[in-house]
Amino acid sequence: MKTFGGRTLFLDRSDINTDEIIPAKYLTEVDKDALGPHLLEDLALPGFDPKAARKGTVGVIVTRANFGCGSSREHAPWALEVNGITVVIAESFARIFRQNMFNGGMLAIELPAATIGELFAAFAGSASAACTVDLDAKKLRMEGEGRSAEYAFTLSPFDEALVGSGGWVEFADARY
Amino acid sequence: MGKTITEKIFDAHLADEPFTGTKVLRLDAVLCHEITTPIAIADLVWRKKDRVFDPSKIKAVIDHVTPAKDSKSALQGKIMREWAARNGIRDFFDIGSNGVCHALFPEKGFIRPGFTVIMGDSHTCTHGAFGAFAAGVGTTDLEVGILKGVCAFRQPTTIRVEVTGALPRGVYAKDVILDIIRRLTVNGATDRILEFTGTTVAAMSMEERMTLSNMAIEAGATSGLCMPDRVTLDYLWPFVAGDFGGDKAKALADYQRWWSDPDAPYESTLAIDATALEPVATVGYKPDQVKKLAELEKEKVRVDQVYIGSCTNGRISDLRIAAAVTKGRKLAPGTRGILCPATPAIYRAALHEGLLDIFMDAGYVVTNPTCGACLGMSNGVLAKGEACASTTNRNFNGRMGKGGMVHLVSPASAAASGVAGHLVDPRAFL
Numbered sequence: 001m002k003t004f005g006g007r008t009l010f011l012d013r014s015d016i017n018t019d020e021i022i023p024a025k026y027l028t029e030v031d032k033d034a035l036g037p038h039l040l041e042d043l044a045l046p047g048f049d050p051k052a053a054r055k056g057t058v059g060v061i062v063t064r065a066n067f068g069c070g071s072s073r074e075h076a077p078w079a080l081e082v083n084g085i086t087v088v089i090a091e092s093f094a095r096i097f098r099q100n101m102f103n104g105g106m107l108a109i110e111l112p113a114a115t116i117g118e119l120f121a122a123f124a125g126s127a128s129a130a131c132t133v134d135l136d137a138k139k140l141r142m143e144g145e146g147r148s149a150e151y152a153f154t155l156s157p158f159d160e161a162l163v164g165s166g167g168w169v170e171f172a173d174a175r176y
Numbered sequence: 177m178g179k180t181i182t183e184k185i186f187d188a189h190l191a192d193e194p195f196t197g198t199k200v201l202r203l204d205a206v207l208c209h210e211i212t213t214p215i216a217i218a219d220l221v222w223r224k225k226d227r228v229f230d231p232s233k234i235k236a237v238i239d240h241v242t243p244a245k246d247s248k249s250a251l252q253g254k255i256m257r258e259w260a261a262r263n264g265i266r267d268f269f270d271i272g273s274n275g276v277c278h279a280l281f282p283e284k285g286f287i288r289p290g291f292t293v294i295m296g297d298s299h300t301c302t303h304g305a306f307g308a309f310a311a312g313v314g315t316t317d318l319e320v321g322i323l324k325g326v327c328a329f330r331q332p333t334t335i336r337v338e339v340t341g342a343l344p345r346g347v348y349a350k351d352v353i354l355d356i357i358r359r360l361t362v363n364g365a366t367d368r369i370l371e372f373t374g375t376t377v378a379a380m381s382m383e384e385r386m387t388l389s390n391m392a393i394e395a396g397a398t399s400g401l402c403m404p405d406r407v408t409l410d411y412l413w414p415f416v417a418g419d420f421g422g423d424k425a426k427a428l429a430d431y432q433r434w435w436s437d438p439d440a441p442y443e444s445t446l447a448i449d450a451t452a453l454e455p456v457a458t459v460g461y462k463p464d465q466v467k468k469l470a471e472l473e474k475e476k477v478r479v480d481q482v483y484i485g486s487c488t489n490g491r492i493s494d495l496r497i498a499a500a501v502t503k504g505r506k507l508a509p510g511t512r513g514i515l516c517p518a519t520p521a522i523y524r525a526a527l528h529e530g531l532l533d534i535f536m537d538a539g540y541v542v543t544n545p546t547c548g549a550c551l552g553m554s555n556g557v558l559a560k561g562e563a564c565a566s567t568t569n570r571n572f573n574g575r576m577g578k579g580g581m582v583h584l585v586s587p588a589s590a591a592a593s594g595v596a597g598h599l600v601d602p603r604a605f606l
Contacts, residue, residue, distance in 0.1 A: 074314035
């Protein structure tokens with residue numbers, strides 16, 4: 001099983017699509033590591049520097065609604081993964097992106113819009129905001145600049161099984 | 177309570193329900209292209225499981241960047257070619273026979289009513305036009321599909337989209353689906369199935385229905401289905417006549433068993449009066465940012481490039497419509513035109529019908545069938561600050577090239593805008 005948590009990057013926009021997460025011109029790569037330097041390269045977000053998400057800087061992304069819409073490319077979660085980001089927390093996800101995250105044993109956590117709003121209000125301005133994820137208790141804890149907050153989340157039994165088994169290939173291979 | 181077409185397909189293909197509401201379905205077709213399949217192949221090789229569940233149910237094509245534009249895309253093609261050969265995949269389409277997957281595979285008769293279909297491509301929903309459950313998936317789902325012939329989905333919930341009335345002159349399936357996306361918004365159908373019904377859809381050809389279903393994903397939908405009817409049957413007849421002993425009535429009865437029941441459960445119904453629709457274009461970076469061309473025309477929105485092609489609108493009927501608008505006219509000075517017939521058969525038909533002459537006389541370049549320009553990979557990438565009137569399906573920021581703007585339009589509107597040099601209502605050109 002992967003490890004979850006770490007410094008947290010806030011992306012304050014809905015409908016961030018997979019072309020923005022990893023542009024199509026890099027889809028000729030057949031090595032996941034080659035995607036790493038191009039993560040969020042084309043993200044249209046005022047003031048955002050793609051270097052903020054580069055390898056080892058963050059482990060968690062918090063964002064708004066419909067994250068990962070558009071192309072089915074699993075290169076999007078891979079580009080996150082090779083940079084050490086294994087958790088995305090959002091109001092909602094596009095179906096294929098969410099499934100791709102769990103299929104790779106990563107976490108796509110949905111929280112109510114109001115909770116996401118609280119997280120942005122309390123922590124988005126903090127350069128040191130960090131998140132810990134307790135998968136057994138289904139709780140996440142955000143800390144930054146002396147503040148902290150804890151939220152419960154839910155995972156469907158299937159999503160939880162995928163994370164526990166390391167992904168869909170492992171799950172399916174053991175069962176079918 | 178009755179069942180929707182999708183529920184009936186799920187019931188008929190259920191292999192496992194490991195958790196309540198998680199439906200693992202047996203797959204009738206696993207479609208593969210060279211962008212999302214090679215990493216699945218590499219993983220299977222690494223796991224020492226380089227095999228396929230059923231070579232006759234796997235269809236593969238090199239379509240996104242073809243012919244290869246560089247060493248990396250050449251390697252992707254090579255991986256596909258060698259994998260198809262060593263696994264006995266006979267339906268593999270390479271240079272000379274390759275075309276845009278969602279135009280090519282239906283043309284070959286691979287998609288049938290009641291089928292379950294996956295592909296590592298979000299526009300796989302196109303095949304819902306045949307009354308199939310067809311969904312785009314990631315590479316991991318594709319890999320398991322290749323190896324085991326199954327894929328997991330949530331229990332389906334359906335939004336019924338009922339389009340009624342005759343389409344006004346100058347309004348096409350593309351305008352209909354853009355209006356549907358405008359109303360639903362880009363995530364209004366996330367985790368939902370769209371079911372396209374009503375007299376307008378019943379009167380549409382398979383090519384028009386594929387345009388509708390193609391863009392279901394742009395509203396977030398898992399798939400977008402049309403009921404398989406006489407139109408579906410006529411399209412598929414060369415491939416299925418033998419299955420029904422040449423008896424069309426028998427075939428139709430077989431197809432109708434998939435139809436949603438009159439008392440099937442829908443989450444909601446979106447009713448659209450087709451007679452009130454107008455030609456539209458997107459202005460912005462999301463496919464739900466749709467405006468009427470009659471109004472946009474006044475703003476003289478510049479068009480540097482026109483692109484006619486893709487899995488949305490690169491079929492022969494699309495080319496005929498665009499050619500009728502273009503005939504005897506020229507591209508505006510400063511506007512370049514790219515015509516990309518979606519498959520070799522479409523290319524050949526356009527050649528024989530004289531359509532290519534019409535486009536070339538107007539100043540278009542005709543390219544081989546490929547996805548390239550639609551996602552900014554090859555054959556028509558935009559420069560920063562440029563705009564394209566495009567018959568494709570996505571207008572995301574940077575989609576056709578960093579800093580470029582894509583206006584999604586019908587083939588008639590694209591062709592007319594090419595002549596005008598800015599976005600125009602095509603009705604004055606018909």
